[in-house]
Amino acid sequence: MRVVSGECAPNGADHQWKGPGAVSCVLGHVIVHEVTHILQGLMRHSESGIRKAQWTGVDYQEMTWKPLQFTDEDVMLIHSGLRVRVARY
């Protein structure tokens, strides 16, 4: 697993899911998820992390204190997708 650096929306020691930071947090994760579809050139999803097809309540809670991660396969597919793009041009 790889970590996207930085905290998303920490909210004190309890890291509860509330406030405008939560909206920004979800939006950031959605943008990364969708851009990764473009970079990979695939509509596939992963079983865990930021590339899951549907995030659970646990995922939403986790992303407030630690960004959801890419799996190693996600990263490999991003690199593969970029190589395909470079080869086309």
Ligand SMILES: [Zn+2]
């Ligand atoms: Zn998706």
